Amino acid sequence: MTEIRYAIIGSGMMGQEHIRNIGLINGARVTAVCDPDDGMRNQAAVLAGHGCKAFTTYGELMAAGLCDALVIAAPNHLHHQVLLDVLPADLPILVEKPLCTTLPDCEEILAMAAQRAAPVWVAMEYRYMPPVERLLQATSLGETGPVRMISIREHRFPFLKKVGDWNRFNEKTGGTMVEKCCHFFDLMRLIAKAEPIRVYASGAADVNFRDEHHDGRTPDILDNGFVIVDFDNGVRGMLELCMFAEGSQWQEAISVIGDSAKAEALVPGPARFSPDGAERASEFVLSPRTSKVEQRETIEVDHTILAAGDHHGSTFFQHQKFFAMVRDGGVPEVTLEDGLKSVRIGLAAEHSARTGEVVVL
Template identity: 65%
Template sequence: MNEKPVRYAIIGSGMMGHEHIRNIRLLPGASVSAVADPDEDMRATAQRLAGEGCAAFADYREMMSGAEFDAILIASPNHTHIDVLKDVMGLDKPILVEKPLCTTLDDCRAVASLQERRRAPLWVAMEYRYMPPVQRLLKEVREGTAGRLRMISIREHRFPFLKKVGDWNRFSAKTGGTLVEKCCHFFDLMRLIAESEPVRVYASGAMDVNFLDETYPEGRPDILDNAFVVVDFANGVRAMLDLCMFAEGSYWQEIISATGDAARVDAFIPGPSRFSPDGRERVSEIAVSPRATKREIREAVHVDEAILAAGDHHGSTYFQHRKFIDLVRRGGTPEVSLNDGLVSVMVGAAAEESARTGQAVAL
């Protein structure tokens, strides 16, 4: 049976916009009919990447009135999300908006208010949920492998923030801060694994290594490059994030652990191939360590290399789009809700505040 075609209009065709285009092209019946970006070079390369039939616009407002599409993808810089969403939500088309939903909690709440007037769904792009090793960890936890869950640990040791057009990602005012911009993914995962709401956040972080010699007309970069964050949940589960953004020599970029009274379950996720010594994709792994046997059971989690090569997020962008396209075609409720996006920003903003003040923040 032939599926209904889904045509995307993409707002923001930078690095992440390009990743979305590569993944959309892998999906049957999906295409990019239009891209919008004020940067001429990014706009042109995105249009070529999208292929025949893709129109290009310097202004997304012109695209909204001048192109034909079935869904909107917002991948513009974080600080632009609020204004873009205000402009496009009136079209009542399905929207996939990149994380973070917005850079501030007030802006997230404003979007939530606008969404109440819409029929079409809004999905927040929390790609990390859809990494195959993360999906496997969630399955093990849900099936009771760990027993009663008590602790969650997420370690991300990775490369520094990459070069972006206009270097907007060097400043907290435009990103929301590292613990919002980068780490909302992890606070979302903590909440998903714990199946509970966060109640308290404590963070210690600093800008110690990256971008110390950079200067811009608006000043010096002010984004954290390392932090520890502890999150307490209402059901008694506690979680910790260990972030280092000057550790691209690490074999595993992320290690996610869920520990209960019966076992620990670990997901081991390598970084993108372009940061590996030989430029090749590496296989992720899952491990289960039961207390009863004291024997670790470890196995590889294989992902098609064409999917891995389409982006920097271990296949998650592809699997997310597959689910989003199904929502566009058949209707229903987004797996990642606007409230999920809002809470992840709330925790990230609380962590930024805690790192600045040295005080725990109650939510």
Template identity: 25%
Template sequence: MGINKEISKETARSRFRIAVVGTGGRAGSFLKYFSRNQDEGEIVGLCDKIPEKARLWAKLYKIQPKIFDDTEEMLSKSRPDALIVCTPDFAHVEPSVTGLNANIHVLCEKLMATTLEDCSKIIVAAEKSSAIFYLGFNLRHNPTYNTVHQLVSSSQLGSISTIEANEYYYEGKTYFQRWNRLREFGGGLWVTKACHDFDILNWLAGCSAQNIYATAGLSHYRPKANAARRCRDCSLKFDCPDFDDISYTANNELEETRKLIRLAEEKKGGEPSDLCLYSSNKDTIDNGIAVINYKNGIRATYTLNVIAARTTRQLRIVGSEGMLEADLEKATIECTERHTRRKINYDLKEMSKGGHGGADDRMIKDFLKACHTGEKPKSSWNEGRLAVQVSLAARKSSDTGEVIHLDAPT
């Protein structure tokens, strides 16, 4: 699903009018792209429940969009061709549906939504709309993962039996400090984070999952004796490796903007931006392992660990004709032919510059292409819903200790 659409000449203008809702951290990568590629799109509207954040981005990138705190008003007054949704995960549904109902193309950041009910609301609107619904699974556009997918689907490895995927994340501290530490807003780490990797596994397996077992816990980011609520007040700050100094002096304009955007929340009465990772209230995990059986017989495992010393994602895929080992941080793939042991190495470093190894810019280009041509997006509502379904099943399994059976269509 995520069908081709007839695009009217009216919306297929070469210089697109773009609006963005949710102008926090992630929105920055879209704004940077369009500030560097102005012939591809013009930012005409920015919306955030704290409009000061939008104003800070507009100042940094020297653009003059109209600024709003309400999506519907932004869409009617700034008349964009496309809407990019960068609100927190639980708040994707409302702007996506509003955009689709107005036949405005939507690029919705991963994950589609935190519940299957919200996914269904987006799907109903997307099916009715004449506009594109693009689900922002940027990792599909990463050169290493894209090459892995080509190698797997070209049958060079023969018939695949197992896939191991591992994610190690040092910067995972964000998952214990912000909205994404609470299931209510991000679904928990199995959902807000692992949805990326479950989507990649679904894509590589070329099939939907049959069942999943997962185990997970919060091993490290647990309450610490004497830790204060905010880093700035904490007596442990001189020894704590996670001390978050929000009074730092920014080295450049981008850093200064990001700092002011972080502080804007607490200025408006929100949570402190240097909330302690340990004493913060949370219902998430910091490590877990999932085992997935796919309907075509492929078995997959996925390890998620955000207490790691280095940040990377790794894949190991075993096929009847060869074995593939990939490292996303190093941007390398090694394939070993099974019977000859001959090795073929791919070094994709040159192609992997920029956000998420060059994936972010490639995804935006692919979205614009889909908007202009009506071609089926690389990922849309079907892929979005499948990833949410596996993510929620992993969470349920690690909560209950049960194997969860999925009933997604093959």
């Protein structure tokens, strides 16, 4: 295959980030986009450039046969139906997280995908952020010693405005713990090298969108909370989420503590939300117990790659690997099973936060 042709299903904010990043890969080209929203569809077609065809529906896009791989970046509640409709085409797929918003929907997709040959990769960009990759390397090379505690703090801006306001309600997002925190539960599983057994959470919708009304309803998505996840090998994970804290220097602070050292990845928020609109560097910090001297590394990321998205370069690095899989063969690094498991923890956290119950998995 000389050139890999991509089609984008759902050409909003994330679909356009995918287009910009695919545009940075030699041998990759976006040949088709679809979106029912005229504004998003037109922006995406212009961004993809000459020769890209734009469709209103993914049915028309699929019928046109213009692509070798699909990227699904439609709203969360549509992933299930879109996947049911496009899986039979047997093309490689990169589907945005969360895989689906309910467990039965995720399970149905896994069963259907098992019947076909082409791979499905669940987009978990946080795995591919350079400071997080450095952290993963530190834990796997034993720089921390055996991992005991994983703490992920996300202090960020509120959910952005979306077409049709789909991200304001649990029924369409799966809930905040599924919608955005599935990334962090995925990271915890990856670092702990274990599966969760118990989830306890406290959270609420306290600050954001309290004065918004959509068809007479106020948004019900959580905007802050704590989640504790116990793993089957004794590792403890904790998530601290606050979505009205965009004044923070670090959007994510991810720390892993082992018997011999603490390792930490510090990730700034997107440049477009920084005080002067400029990119900020990320850092990795290793704090060994023996020396008690912090080893601080600035993680440099190419500015063209940073500028192609809001996720500190991760969308590009994930696409590089997805592209290599499509071109050379191989299996997804983030599987449908990973996608399902991250949704399962997110749903448990939502349930625990709303009921006060401990969820045993």
